[in-house]
Amino acid sequence: MRETPVGAGPTLGGIALRVLLLITVAVAGTWAAHWVRDALDMTIMPSVEMQVHRGIMFGMLAYIVLLAIPFVPGAEIGIALLTAFGASIAPLVYAATVVSMMLAYAVGRLLPAGTLVRLLSVLRMRRAAALVSRAAALAPDDRLALFLEGAPPRTVGLALRHRYVALAVIVNVPGNSVIGGGGGIMMLAGLSGIFSPVQTVLAVAIAVSPVPLAILLLGA
Amino acid sequence: MSPIAQALALVAAVLGTGTATVSVMNSDIPDLRVPEADWQPGHALDGMDFAITATIDQNGAEETDILRFADGRFQSVDCERYCEFGWTGYQTWTEGEVVHFTATTRCATAPHTVVWHGQVVDGQIAMDMSWTTRRWYWTQQITGSGTGTLTEAPVTAAAG
Numbered sequence: 001m002r003e004t005p006v007g008a009g010p011t012l013g014g015i016a017l018r019v020l021l022l023i024t025v026a027v028a029g030t031w032a033a034h035w036v037r038d039a040l041d042m043t044i045m046p047s048v049e050m051q052v053h054r055g056i057m058f059g060m061l062a063y064i065v066l067l068a069i070p071f072v073p074g075a076e077i078g079i080a081l082l083t084a085f086g087a088s089i090a091p092l093v094y095a096a097t098v099v100s101m102m103l104a105y106a107v108g109r110l111l112p113a114g115t116l117v118r119l120l121s122v123l124r125m126r127r128a129a130a131l132v133s134r135a136a137a138l139a140p141d142d143r144l145a146l147f148l149e150g151a152p153p154r155t156v157g158l159a160l161r162h163r164y165v166a167l168a169v170i171v172n173v174p175g176n177s178v179i180g181g182g183g184g185i186m187m188l189a190g191l192s193g194i195f196s197p198v199q200t201v202l203a204v205a206i207a208v209s210p211v212p213l214a215i216l217l218l219g220a
Numbered sequence: 221m222s223p224i225a226q227a228l229a230l231v232a233a234v235l236g237t238g239t240a241t242v243s244v245m246n247s248d249i250p251d252l253r254v255p256e257a258d259w260q261p262g263h264a265l266d267g268m269d270f271a272i273t274a275t276i277d278q279n280g281a282e283e284t285d286i287l288r289f290a291d292g293r294f295q296s297v298d299c300e301r302y303c304e305f306g307w308t309g310y311q312t313w314t315e316g317e318v319v320h321f322t323a324t325t326r327c328a329t330a331p332h333t334v335v336w337h338g339q340v341v342d343g344q345i346a347m348d349m350s351w352t353t354r355r356w357y358w359t360q361q362i363t364g365s366g367t368g369t370l371t372e373a374p375v376t377a378a379a380g
Contacts, residue, residue: 043278043279044362045276045281046299046332046351046362047302049302049332049353049360050330053355056357085358088360089357089358091241091357092358094242095238095241095242096238098238099231099238102231103231103234106226106230106231110226110230197230
C-alpha cells in the first residue's frame with residue numbers, strides 16, 4: 001500500500017470529507033437550536049416584549065464593542081441571540097457584526113499606534129497591546145504578513161496582491177483567535193494603512209454573511 | 221478633522237447604513253385580515269363588557285381578558301395594562317341577531333398594533349385577534365382566538 005508522504009497536504013477525498021462533515025455539523029447545529037428554542041418556548045408575549053427588546057439592544061451593544069476588541073470573545077453573544085431567536089434576528093446580528101468589524105478597523109486606521117497601545121494597556125488588554133505594538137514597528141506590507149505567520153512566502157505575496165480576498169478569508173478561518181480574532185484582524189488591517197475604507201466594508205460585508213445567510217435560508 | 225472624529229464619522233456612516241439595511245431586510249407580517257363588509261362606526265355594543273378566554277396560536281397559552289365597549293369606543297383591559305392603548309373607535313355590521321365588530325388599536329408609547337374581529341350574539345362573544353410588534357430590526361406577531369360572555373364592569377377599569 002502506498003503511504004502518504006509525511007508533510008503532504010490533504011487529498012481531494014479528505015477535503016470532500018471535511019466539507020461534508022462541516023455541512024453536517026451546520027445542519028445538526030441548526031436543528032438543535034430549533035429544538036432548544038421550541039423547548040424554551042421563545043414566543044414573545046406582550047407582557048415581556050419590552051424587556052426582550054431592551055435585552056436585545058443591550059446585547060447588540062455589548063456584542064459590537066466586545067467583538068471589536070482583540071482577544072476578547074464576543075461572537076458567543078451573537079450565537080446566543082441566533083440560537084434564541086433564529087432567522088428573525090439574523091439581519092440584526094449580521095449588521096452588528098459588520099459594524100463591529102468596521103469599528104475595529106476605524107480604531108486601527110485612525111488612532112496613532114502609540115495611543116492605541118497605551119489605551120489597550122490601560123484597559124489591561126496586554127495581548128492586544130502587544131499585538132498592536134509589534135505591528136506598529138513593521139512596514140505596512142509586513143503588518144499584513146502578521147496575518148499569515150507560518151504561511152509559505154508565496155502565500156504572503158498572493159495575499160498582498162489580493163488583500164481584500166485574503167482579509168475575507170482570514171476573518172473566517174478557524175483558529176484566527178491566535179491573532180486576536182475578527183477584532184484583532186480588522187484592527188491590524190486598519191493599522192497597516194493599505195486597506196481602503198469602502199473596499200474594506202464590502203469585503204467584510206461579504207466575509208461575515210455566510211452564517212446569517214445560512215440561518216436565514218435554513219430557518220425560512 | 222481629528223483622527224478620533226474621522227473614526228467616529230466612519231463608524232456612524234457604517235451604523236447608519238447597517239440600520240437602514242436591517243430595516244429594509246425586515247419583512248412585514250400583515251395584521252389580522254378583517255373580512256370586507258359594510259362596516260360602520262359602532263354603538264350597538266355600547267355598555268357591554270365581555271370576560272373572554274383566548275388561546276394563543278403560537279404556544280397554546282391561555283389568556284383571560286375583559287373587552288369593553290362604551291360610547292362607540294373599544295378597550296381591552298389586558299392590552300391597557302401591557303401598554304397605553306387607550307380607547308379606540310370600533311366598527312360593526314349586523315346580520316340578523318349577530319353583531320359583527322372590529323377594532324384596530326395602537327399603543328401610544330410602543331410599536332404595537334392589535335386587530336380584533338368577532339361576533340356577538342345573545343350575550344356571547346367569539347373573537348380573533350393579532351398582536352403585531354413592528355420594530356426597526358424585526359416584526360413579531362402572536363395571534364389568538366377565544367370566546368366569552370357578558371360580565372360586570374371591572375372595578376379597576378381604565379378611565380373612558
